[in-house]
Amino acid sequence: MGREKHPPSRALGLLLVLLLSQVELVVSLNIDIGVMYAAGNREAYGEGVRNVLRDFSQSRGSPDVTFNLEELESSCVEKEALDNAAVRFRQRGICNILVVNNDRKVVSLDHNLEGEATHCAYHDLTQNNSQLLTMVVQRPVEAHGLPPNSGVWVTSYPEPDDLSLMIVNTVEKYKWTSAFVLYDKFADAYRSLEKFLNWAADRDWLLRVKEIPLIGEGPDKVDKPALTELLRQIKTSRETHVILLSNSAIINDVLDRAVYLLMVNYQYHWIITSLNAPLGDISFEDFHDTGVRVTFFHPNTELGGTTRIFERLVLDGALSLAHSAVEAARAVDRGEMTAGQAQCRLRDYITEIEFEGYTGNVNYKNVSVSTRLRNNLVMDLMENTGSDLVKVGKWSQVDGANLTSQFNSSFFTNPVLGGKVLRIISKERDPWVRLKQHADTEGLKGVERYEGFLIDMLNLMAKRLNFTFNIDVRDNITIGSQSETDGSWDGMIGLLARREYDLALDAVSTRSFRLKAVDFTEPIEMAGYYLIMRRPSRAAPELLQFLNPFSYTVWVVMLCANLGVAILLAINNCLNPYEWGGLAKRGEVEEEEGKSLNFSNSLWSVWGAYVAAGPEFLPRSFAGRTLASLWFFVCLVAISSYTANLAAFLTKTNLDRQISSLKDLANSDYRFGALERNTIVKFLMNSTDEPYKTLGRRLKRWKGEVLLDSREKLLKKAEEERFVFIADNENQFRVKEELCSLMVVGERFFRSPTALMFPRGSPFVTEFNRQILLFREEGVMDILRDRYLNVPGECSTKYVAKDDDQLQIESFIGLFYLLLIGVALFLIVGLVEIFSFRAQGQKNESDGEKKDDAPDPNLQINGELNATYL
DSSP: OOOOOOOOHHHHHHHHHHHTTTOOOOOEEEEEEEEEEOTTTHHHHHHHHHHHHHHHHHSTTSOEEEEEEEEEEOOTTSTTHHHHHHHHHHHTTOOEEEEEEOGGGOOOTTSOOTTOOOOOOOOOTTOOOTTOEEEEEEOOOSOOOOOSSOOEEEEOSOOHHHHHHHHHHHHHHHTOOEEEEEEOTTSGGGGGHHHHHHHHHHTTOEEEEEEOOBSTTOSSOBOHHHHHHHHHHHHHHTOOEEEEEOOHHHHHHHHHHHHHTTOSSTTOEEEEOOTTTTTTTSOOGGGTTTOOEEEEEESOTTSSTTOOHHHHHHHHHHHHHHHHHHHHHHHHHTTSSOHHHHTTOGGGTTTTOOEEETTEEEOOOOSOSSEEEOOOOEEEEEEEETTEEEEEEEEETTTEEEEOOOOOHHHHSOTTTTTOEEEEEEEOBTTTBEEOTTTTTTTOOGGGGEESHHHHHHHHHHHHHTOEEEEEEESSOOSOOBOTTTOOBOHHHHHHHTTSOSEEEEEEEOOGGGGGTEEEOSOOEEEEEEEEEEOOOBOOOOTTGGGTTSOHHHHHHHHHHHHHHHHHHHHHHHHOTTSHHHHHHTTSSOHHHHTTTSHHHHHHHHHHHHTTSOOSSOOOSHHHHHHHHHHHHHHHHHHHHHHHHHHHHHHSOOBOOOOOSHHHHHTSOOEEEEETTOHHHHHHHHOOSTTHHHHHHHHHHHHHHHEESOHHHHHHHHHHSSEEEEEOGGGHHHHHHTOTTEEEEEEEEEEEEEEEEEETTOTTHHHHHHHHHHHHHHTHHHHHIIIIISOOOHHHHHHHHHSOSOOOGGGGHHHHHHHHHHHHHHHHHHHHHHHHHHHHHHHHHHHHTTGGGSOOGGGOOHHHHHHHTO
């Protein structure tokens, strides 16, 4: 790094004359000051310190205060360096010490700085430095605990928290929410990076942090190929906000590469945090007329010219000692102490001084007793205007950022659209442009009366490209068609062709014939055709709907299985000696119990298990129980399956057959039609492929009836007849919101992109295209699509609420019919049983007379007995 410039002594003398013109003292005071320079710092700052103190004491009107300087140079890499220097100064009766430690000037023994400062501090606990005033100018680190009796320790360099807050306040003023942060580890601002990122996280900012690639271990050598690749990544990401935490030499390299990659233009805004940045080291000639916006921080632009920040702090540190000496001289003049005592009493007056120095207002009036920090740092905010720099505000520790930027955004934001007022023609068409619900009652005017997909997109685009617009929304205007006689256009295309408007704000399908008169932007959304038909009504449930869970085959098989199991149980009862029948034959159970599983009882028991009523009689034999167990399991599975399917069948909406595609339409008996001027009509009539050929043939046959000139007529036809309207994108959202008796069915077909229209050769098309692509990449288009296009609509909500899952009586009508049939059978069978019983009673009376002649039943053969239990 080259030698830095120093403020001329003549200028300093004039400054100090102004600063001290009001001071009048009669005493003469000689103050000794010890100056300790870290290695490499004496050559850089020694002359400036000597000049400023000499000019201070020689200024006309200043008190008669002279300064004797004792200078030494010591490496702060050695831990006891400052302790040893203090011992040396005390031996010479010096109580006032100025420590100058610019670690950027330090070269350590192993040449490996790793971005860490080599700090000077007191460490020796045995020394008594209570009379010392130590003014330290060095980059701060974590709070250093000073040993007792260290006197007054004054730090004048900005703390990392201050630098972090300075960046945060400025970013907030610019209303950024995202940025790339580039840093190098040797920069002053690097020490504030962690705190800055923490504050940014609290504010939900999206920051991507990258280290500037350096060569080797030096702080000023940039790896330019790697830097180029890094900047290319930023450009690819489409991020236009960059915060550069670096020092002047590296800033030049970064901006040079940025110019090469076309990242220094109206789209980008850079914040450069180096406190030395706008001091002549950076050339702004390449920025002239680029429109790039660059913001810098700089201390007190009205004083010191191109003096760097660290040297300014050193000079203000020396002036702080000088002003403390003035206060001590005044105390001597008041008789509060002698001139000899004043030599070591400057520490008592450090909190009383306040002056305008090279870094703004300087005072140390914070509350700490032994450690004083400068807490009134003020930085000027600078912005470029072309190749010039102007002050646009200031930042202070007390008030934060106060930005009064006059950046000419009307030109620099966008050289094509910036500051323009566009004339826009549009039509009210939901969801693209629609009137707000309370626009009239609230007295809204202009674009505030409208909302919609395109309105939101246009407002966002106007903010980014910095243009304004006047919009004319008409109700009955068409897109436009060309006259066959003179070739002129009507509608919106005609207005654009005649240059009466700059833009048609409508989602217009791109067609080749329209390109004769207008230019289209990049596609906004895909349009197409839909099938619109009358919303089908709920069909009446089938009479035997409760049988639908199983097919008829399953029902037949289950009934046959029921009969078969009953027969097997009856045979088992007859033949198995351990079943009820066998036990009854041996007299182990009553005769009536032996009939428990005859065929009729077995059939009843099996049926009871099948309908989950439980069997009336259970087998006694193991064979019978095995068969019954398997049958019970089969019944369990069958009943569970039936119950699950029954719920689905009873709650299912049975609708009339729907049309969901052109193929379905071609195979149906529905009549269909379209708007006569739509391009799909010509396509269908000329197509040679199915199903389009069939559809086109029918259109030719029905032409006068189904190809109409009004959408309203076609919609009415679809509402009242068995008719399908092949509709363009115009009516899709109206059907969703208003015409609830109609519905859109199937998927979109015959797709085509929609776009905005500009007059032929409009210079605005390219800028709009760029923004539309950016919106697509940033997800803006998806947000607008979800907000306006992918919504169910009032009609869908209405019918969802209406078609709830409550089961109506129609779903159970078949079951009630079955119940009525069962009641009828009950009455018939009951009457048969009654009359049969009476007939049997009469027969028994007649048989009683012949009882003596009847054979003995015990003499019946075994076959007849076996039949009794079967």
